Amino acid sequence: MSAVDAKIVRTMCPMNCHPTFCGMQVEVESGRLKTLSGDKDNPDSAGFLCVRGRATSEIFGNPKRLLYPQIRDDRRTDIWRRVSWDEALDFMAKRMRSAGPEAVGLWAGHGGFTVGSAVTVQLMQRFAHMYGCQNWHPAMVCWGLGGFGVGLTGALKVNTKEDMAENSNMIVLWGANISSQPNTARHIVAARRRGAKVITIDVRRTEAAAQSDEVFLIRPGSDAAFALAVMHVIVTEKLHDSEFIEAHTVGFAELSSHVLPFTPAWAAAETGLEEGQIASFARAYASTRPAMILLGGSSMHKSANGWHAARAISCLPALTGNFGVAGGGLGPRHGAHSAAMCWCGRPLIPTVLWRSGVIAR
Ligand code: SF4
Numbered sequence: 001m002s003a004v005d006a007k008i009v010r011t012m013c014p015m016n017c018h019p020t021f022c023g024m025q026v027e028v029e030s031g032r033l034k035t036l037s038g039d040k041d042n043p044d045s046a047g048f049l050c051v052r053g054r055a056t057s058e059i060f061g062n063p064k065r066l067l068y069p070q071i072r073d074d075r076r077t078d079i080w081r082r083v084s085w086d087e088a089l090d091f092m093a094k095r096m097r098s099a100g101p102e103a104v105g106l107w108a109g110h111g112g113f114t115v116g117s118a119v120t121v122q123l124m125q126r127f128a129h130m131y132g133c134q135n136w137h138p139a140m141v142c143w144g145l146g147g148f149g150v151g152l153t154g155a156l157k158v159n160t161k162e163d164m165a166e167n168s169n170m171i172v173l174w175g176a177n178i179s180s181q182p183n184t185a186r187h188i189v190a191a192r193r194r195g196a197k198v199i200t201i202d203v204r205r206t207e208a209a210a211q212s213d214e215v216f217l218i219r220p221g222s223d224a225a226f227a228l229a230v231m232h233v234i235v236t237e238k239l240h241d242s243e244f245i246e247a248h249t250v251g252f253a254e255l256s257s258h259v260l261p262f263t264p265a266w267a268a269a270e271t272g273l274e275e276g277q278i279a280s281f282a283r284a285y286a287s288t289r290p291a292m293i294l295l296g297g298s299s300m301h302k303s304a305n306g307w308h309a310a311r312a313i314s315c316l317p318a319l320t321g322n323f324g325v326a327g328g329g330l331g332p333r334h335g336a337h338s339a340a341m342c343w344c345g346r347p348l349i350p351t352v353l354w355r356s357g358v359i360a361r
Pocket of ligand 1: 015022049050051052053180183
């Protein structure tokens with residue numbers, strides 16, 4: 001091995017963090033990983049690598065990695081035999097032919113989908129189209145459903161974490177655990193140092209709670225109930241932004257009647273919070289500008305109808321005129337695209353949609 005073989009490769013962390021991956025510098029010698037560190041020149045991560053990113057070096061040469069195809073002939077056992085790629089492909093082709101394309105579905109593993117690059121998924125999709133079988137989107141088990149919920153309200157675009165650090169006066173971490181997106185954490189800390197209030201709403205105390213001024217622990221699956229009661233307070237106490245609602249949303253009258261039965265007393269029974277806690281959160285959120293809600297990427301949406309929580313929560317920035325403003329809207333959600341501004345420089349204004357028949361414009 002000579003020093004000539006050694007080279008520094010600039011790359012990205014292969015984990016599945018969003019909204020951005022962290023930059024890495026990898027020293028490779030004779031085709032083997034020698035050292036790994038954060039890329040200080042990366043404009044976003046600026047040398048940061050969390051514990052997961054740093055542990056990437058354990059992947060290479062790890063004897064526990066699955067590198068070859070294996071077949072289990074009897075599903076009642078845990079006995080696997082190593083086979084050649086040809087045998088594995090013949091095995092799959094035979095099974096698929098005997099089932100027929102209408103009875104075959106492809107489902108990319110989450111790792112292949114997120115870490116394995118878009119190319120893996122695109123090739124699978126092409127194959128499914130050519131063969132005529134189903135192709136299932138791996139996101140549908142968790143954050144896809146949350147995305148579906150916020151998409152229905154017209155709020156898929158999010159404000160950036162840099163915008164949060166510089167401009168938000170309130171940050172609501174709603175089911176957002178910063179260990180799933182550690183690269184957002186320093187921006188939350190920066191905002192807090194500047195004086196922004198950080199509030200966590202979650203079903204358990206996470207790392208985010210340690211960075212928060214106030215923590216609301218609610219029963220699992222009661223996020224939509226909390227959001228409905230918050231809307232009830234905002235609407236009945238007339239804390240909403242009428243001008244914004246008039247200019248940028250539709251469905252306000254329907255929404256107002258819909259939330260009337262969902263009082264803080266009703267939500268207290270659902271969430272396990274006290275009635276006064278719900279009302280005081282609603283008043284604080286409605287009266288603080290700009291306020292940003294960082295919606296959790298996955299867990300909240302993993303219950304039956306859990307995506308309704310995303311719909312309810314993403315109505316809040318529209319009710320309070322927090323959409324389309326620096327430091328407001330929805331924060332950098334796991335898997336969301338950051339694009340608060342249109343190419344022409346105008347803010348993209350999402351709108352309220354609640355219940356079928358009310359369409360965003
Ligand atoms: S936050 Fe950690 S796991 Fe995520 S991209 Fe950065 S180093 Fe990788």
